[in-house]
Amino acid sequence: MPSRQPADKKTDDEADNTTDNVEKQTLPQDKEKTSPSVKRPVLENVKRDTVIIATIWAVSTLVLEVLFTFVDPFPIKAAHQAEVSDNSFRILTHMGLPVITFTLTVLGYSIARYRCPTFPLEDGPPLRQNTQVSTIWLGITSVLCFVSVIYPGLTELAEFRGDPVSDLRVDVTGLQFSWIVHYPDTDKTSTDLVLPKGRQVELFTTSNDVVHSLWIPAFRTKIDAVPGRTNSMKITPIETGSYKEDPLFRVQCAELCGLNHTLMKIPVRVLEPDEFDKWLIDN
Amino acid sequence: MPVLFGLLSGLVGLALGGGGAAAVRALSGRPAFDGATELILVFSYIGALIGWVLGIGGWRYAVRDWIGRAPRPFNKTGTARYFAFSTDHKVIGIQYIVTFIGLMILGGLLAMLMRFELSQVDETIMGSDIYNRVMSLHGIIMVAVAVATVLGGLGNFAVPLMIGAKDMAFPRLNALSFWLNPPVAIALLSSxxxxxxxxxxxxxxxxxETNASGQVLFILAVFTFGVSSILGGLNFIATITTMRSPGMTWGRLPIFVWSIFAASIISLLFTQFFAASLVMILLDRVAGxxxxxxxQGGDPLLYQHVFWFYSHPAVYVMILPGFGITLEILSHFSRKPVFAYRWAVASMLSIVFMGAIVWAHHMFTTGMADYLHGPFMGLTELVSIPTGIIFLAALGTIWQGKLWMKTPMLFALAFIFNFLFGGITGIYNADVTTDIHLQDSYWVVAHFHYTIVGGEIFALMAGIYYWFPKMTGRMYDELLANLHFWGMFIGFNVTFGAMFWLGVNGMNxxxxxxxxxxxxxxLFVSAAGFYLGMSFLIFLYNMWISSRHGPQVVDNPWRARTLEWTVSSPPSEHNFPVPPLVVGHPHDYGIPGEKHAVFAATGGAPMPSEQEIHSEGDRS
Known part of the structure; x- marks a missing residue:
């Protein structure tokens, strides 16, 4: 859009004005006067403004994109799912930054350049529409949208779901206001969620009363515990850790479930695989 | 006092309803009251609601008509109009605005209580029980404020004026829509x-289905509010379809009217789903x-599906009029036409229909089938395309304009800023892999406050300042309004901006x-929240003092083109002494001699025929 010649623009504007003139046939006294005077202000400073805005936009986008590449704003990633989720977050932010900088640049520049402290005695140029700009805009937003649906959307979702077969099954039951963890392999019941590092675990949840939601912030995973049905999600922990070291290692109820919803949380511990095996057998 | 009479009549209805239910129980050999609190609550409420509606004006305005006697309107004047059943859309609009701004202040105070509790770890001023109740009340009050203030308030006040109509299509229904709201507020608070x-x-x-009986009053109140919304939506659609003045073609509707039309379609078609889901809960509770x-073979997920089938479109009931006000004000205060007007209209209408097919994005973590994740993610992200067109229209309108930086314009520009972040952060909620983490966290709290408060409420403020001179005949205080704007803008962004971080870092x-x-x-969020809350004190003071002592204004202080500025401030009872003839587009600034409407002098030239009006066309 910026590289177009002013001469081209003029024809565009003329095209717009001719449609306007068709309407004005009914107001004959204005016809001759308006047509030439309408055209002029449209073209004023368009090139200058476009160049300045494009420059500010390019520079600010570049700076922010580079900055964001080196900044890690995320808390501990203790599971493969956390890496996937944060990666999606990162890509979406990379895609969103140019949109943010573009909008803010046009907004800020327009305010800075075109503000009038008192009532503007002249009207602005009668730019009713520019089909080319609208079409380009629609094209860019559509491409951004479809790209983000496919990547990170669908591709990362497939990654997030993990392998069909898991190494370990854990059943977690929610009840007002706690969680009960059960390991069917050794029929062990626990009040902490203990998981092995490096193995894929499938968590099965259900609820004894109302809807709860099992959230482990360090893993970026969440699944609701719904009475009358069993839901599942897969987790592959990649970091050892415990609630004492980092409060993100916890199962937190994320769906409002009544009086002590706030307190409905239990610690999570990720152990080395051999330690975990010992823990699992040890009743 | 009509209101007192309505209350008395409501009390009689309450006694009849509740007493009747108890009597029927007693007659059928069951204990009259024991174990039937909720049943009696339901019938008391129904009785009270019927009594209230009859007492407040239903009898005098409608029932007398039905039984063949002449209706007896109140015909109040001055301030008393606002405390009685009035069929004047301007009175109803102001009734809506004042009532719901009052509720917004109440909801805001509840938010202050919550932020006070959350300013420190451990219990500060209230325990979990009170906190949950305060939070729930804050939520529903603010949802009601977001649904009704712009649509019912500004929509009622401005739409008939902007399309050159004498009133709404169904004035009595319109009054009923408003007067159904006091029982809603009373039921919510008395719960x-x-x-x-x-x-x-x-x-x-x-x-x-298992908590305290206050839930029953919540259900009844929201159901009543839903009826009011449906009737309001119906009325707007009928008004905009049939009451436009000659020459006001669809292509010449001010963009705000289009946005109200789009929002009304959602109100009319989708509110039923929320009502239905709540009635099912009520039947589960009361009738087992x-x-x-x-x-019993039921499914808790069913509730969420039906609930979100309304409650996602509901956010478009809130935001579409926000788009409309913003584009309207950007056009008038940039002295330029709305850029890509037709694209913007098409976007709003497509949002209406896309709103209907994205509801399950609220349910990615509920355990619904995995294969539904992809489609609902894709459909949800599609909404960014029409929303992007609204941004195009907004930026294209201020581009090269003459930006008159009055308070309405400040709020409209802030809308673009806030809604940009509200919209972008919505993508993270639509994307399944990020949403699974962010769902039900403070990220979501920040996101929807950015869209609804940063978007709609900022637009509401823009609209209130914009139409204040038309409503009151007086001008607000520009300095105080600027102070309010900067307090609200900074306070809002600091408060809710920080919440994004909280959500990512594990605060549910x-x-x-x-x-x-x-x-x-x-603590930081709480401090910023109190600052945000205080900015509203400036707003209230400004409204109060300016509506009484502000300088008198001319008919068109903004020199805007739309029809409401062609009549006196405040407008007379039937709006237009001479019916307007619309001959051009409302937003066509910058074309010398181009007119939006002409007024035939009384007894002057005959009105042109339908064909002559339409032959001018409006091809933009």
């Missing part, structure tokens, strides 16, 4: 005496039907307490 309710405004089953009870929503490592940020 506190029945244990309140602690399920948030979403009222997820089965929690909402078990729609959502797995022990709807909690009275949190992990100690989040304390610093929470």
């Amino acid at each position: 506190w005496f029945f244990g309140g309710w602690d399920t948030g405004w979403t009222a997820y089953a089965p929690l909402s 039907m078990g729609f959502f009870n797995p022990d 929503r709807r909690v009275a307490d949190y992990e100690p490592h989040l304390e610093g940020n929470n």
Whole structure:
């Protein structure tokens, strides 16, 4: 859009004005006067403004994109799912930054350049529409949208779901206001969620009363515990850790479930695989 | 006093309804009251509602008509009009605005209580029980404010004026829509005496089937509010379709009217789903039907599907008029036409229909089938395309304009800023892999406050300042309004901006307490929240003092083109002494001699025929 010649623009504007003139046939006294005077202000400073805005936009986008590449704003990633989720977050932010900088640049520049402290005695140029700009805009937003649906959307979702077969099954039951963890392999019941590092675990949840939601912030995973049905999600922990070291290692109820919803949380511990095996057998 | 009479009549209805239910129980050999609190509550409410509606004006305006006697309107003048059943859309609009701004202040005070509790780890001023109830009340009050203030308030006041109509299509229905709201407020507030309710405004089953009886009053109140919304939507659609003045073609509708039209379609078609889901809960509770009870073969997820089938489109009821006000004000204060007007209209209408097919993005973590994740993610992200067109229209309108930086313009520009972040952060909620982490966290709290408060409420403020001179005939104080704007803009962005970080770092929503490592940020949010709250004091003071002592204004202080500025401030009872003839587009600034409307002098030239008006066309 910026590289177009002013001469081209003029024809565009003329095209717009001719449609306007068709309407004005009914107001004959204005016809001759308006047509030439309408055209002029449209073209004023368009090139200058476009160049300045494009420059500010390019520079600010570049700076922010580079900055964001080196900044890690995320808390501990203790599971493969956390890496996937944060990666999606990162890509979406990379895609969103140019949109943010573009909008803010046009907004800020327009305010800075075109503000009038008192009532503007002249009207602005009668730019009713520019089909080319609208079409380009629609094209860019559509491409951004479809790209983000496919990547990170669908591709990362497939990654997030993990392998069909898991190494370990854990059943977690929610009840007002706690969680009960059960390991069917050794029929062990626990009040902490203990998981092995490096193995894929499938968590099965259900609820004894109302809807709860099992959230482990360090893993970026969440699944609701719904009475009358069993839901599942897969987790592959990649970091050892415990609630004492980092409060993100916890199962937190994320769906409002009544009086002590706030307190409905239990610690999570990720152990080395051999330690975990010992823990699992040890009743 | 009509209101007092309505209340008395409501009390009689309450006694008849509740007493009747108890009497029928007693007659059928059951204990009259024991174990039937909720049943009696329901019938008392129904009785009270009928009594109230009859007493406040239903009898005088409608029932007398039906039984063949002449209706007896109140015909109040001056301030008394606002406290009586009035069929004047301008009175109703102001009734809506004042009532719901009052409720917004109440909801805001509840938010202050919540932020006070959350300013420190552990219990500060209230325990979990009170916190949950305060949070739930805050939620539903603010949802009602967001649904009704712009649509019912500004829409009622401005739409008939902007299309050159004398009034709404169904004035009595319009008054009924408003007067259904006081029982809603009373029921919500009195639920506190029945244990309140602690399920948030979403009222997820089965929690909402096992908690205190306050939940029943919540259901009845929201149901009534829904009736009011449906009637309001119906009325707007009928008004905009049939009451446009000659020459006001669809292509010449001011963009705000289009946005109200789009929002009304959603109101009319989708509110039923929320009402239905709540009625099912009520039947589960009172009649033991078990729609959502797995022990009886019900399904808790069913509630969420039906609930979100309305409640997602509902956010477009809130934001579409926000788009409309913003584009309207950007056009008038940039002295330029709305850029890509037709594209913007098409976007708003497509948002209406896309709103209907994205609801399950609220449910990615509920365990619904995995294969639904992809489609609902894709459909949800599609909404960014029409929303992007609205941004194109907004930026194209201010591009090269003459930006007159009055308070309405400041709020409209702030809308672009806030909604940009509200919209972009929405993508993270639409994307399944990020949403699974962010769902039900403070990220979501920040996101929807950015869209609804940063978007709609900023637009509401823009609209209130913009139409204030038309409503009152006086001008607001520009300095105070500027102070309010900057306080609100900075306070809002600091408060809710910081909440994004809280969500990513593991703070779940709807909690009275949190992990100690989040304390610093929470204290910061609370302090910013109090600052945001205080900015509203300036607003209230400005409205109060300016509506009484502000300088008198001319008919068109903004020199805007739309029809409401062609009549006196405030407008006379029937708006237009001479009916306007629309001959051009409302937003066509910058074309010398181009007119939006002409007024035939009384007894002057005959009105042109329908064909002559339309032959001018409006091809933009």
